[in-house]
Amino acid sequence: MIGAGSWGTALAMQLARAGHPVSLWARDAAHIEEIQRTGENKRYLNGCPFPEGVHASADLEAVVRAADELLVCAVPSHAVRETLERARPWIADTAIIVSASKGIEEETAQRMSEVISQATGAGERVAVLSGPSFAREVAEAMPTALTAAASNMAHAEFVQHYFASAMFRVYALDDVIGVEVGGAVKNVIAIATGVSDGLGLGHNARAALITRGLTEISRLAARLGG
Structure with missing residues (x-):
C-alpha cells in the first residue's frame, strides 16, 4: 500500500x-x-x-x-x-x-x-x-x-x-472511464450541494443538484468513452 x-x-x-x-x-x-x-x-x-x-x-x-x-x-x-x-x-x-x-x-x-x-x-x-x-x-x-x-x-x-x-x-x-469520472466529478457536485445547504436553499435544491449532477456525470463519462 x-x-x-x-x-x-x-x-x-x-x-x-x-x-x-x-x-x-x-x-x-x-x-x-x-x-x-x-x-x-x-x-x-x-x-x-x-x-x-x-x-x-x-x-x-x-x-x-x-x-x-x-x-x-x-x-x-x-x-x-x-x-x-x-x-x-x-x-x-x-x-x-x-x-x-x-x-x-x-x-x-x-x-x-x-x-x-x-x-x-x-x-x-x-x-x-x-x-x-x-x-x-x-x-x-x-x-x-x-x-x-x-x-x-x-x-x-x-x-x-x-x-x-x-x-x-x-x-x-x-468501465474504467465511468468509474474514474464518477469518482472525480462527484466531488464538484458535493461542493455545490454544500453551498446550497449553506445558503439555506432547501431540500428541493439539494435533490435537484444531486440528481442533475448524476446525469451530468453519466453524460460526461459516456462522451469520454465510458
Whole structure:
C-alpha cells in the first residue's frame, strides 16, 4: 500500500482483515515510527487500531518489491506520477496496480489510471477502486460497497476477490472511464450541494443538484468513452 493517509490506511486495514499481509508506506519516517510504536495511524484515523498483518515502513523499495500480486496507490492525485515513477524499477511484472486515488492530473487532464499506466508501463495491469465510502467507516469495518474496474475483466475480478469480506462488498466492472469520472466529478457536485445547504436553499435544491449532477456525470463519462 503506497500512501498512509486516511484512505490508504483504511484500505490496508481492510486487506489485512481479508487475510492478506500488507506493507504500508509513507514518506515521513517520523510518521511511520509513530505508527509502529502505537499500532494505529493517529494522524489520520485516531482510535482505529490496526488488525494483525499490517506492517508500516518508510522504505518504498521494500514495500513495492513485497507487492508481487497487488500494489495499491493511495497517495494524493498530484503525487501519483512522481511516486510511481520512483517506484517503477521495483514493481513486479505480475502485480496488478490499483488506483485508489481520486481526481484528475491538473497538468495533463489525465485520469489516474492513465497516469499510472504511463508512469509504470503496466498497460492493462492497472485497475481502479472507487465508490461511496468514508475512510473511518472502512477502518471500523462498517458495511461498505465499492467498485473495482479494469479494462481486463479478469483483473477487475481479481481485485474484487482480493479486497472482499463480509463487511466489504466489491463489484467488478470493465468501465474504467465511468468509474474514474464518477469518482472525480462527484466531488464538484458535493461542493455545490454544500453551498446550497449553506445558503439555506432547501431540500428541493439539494435533490435537484444531486440528481442533475448524476446525469451530468453519466453524460460526461459516456462522451469520454465510458
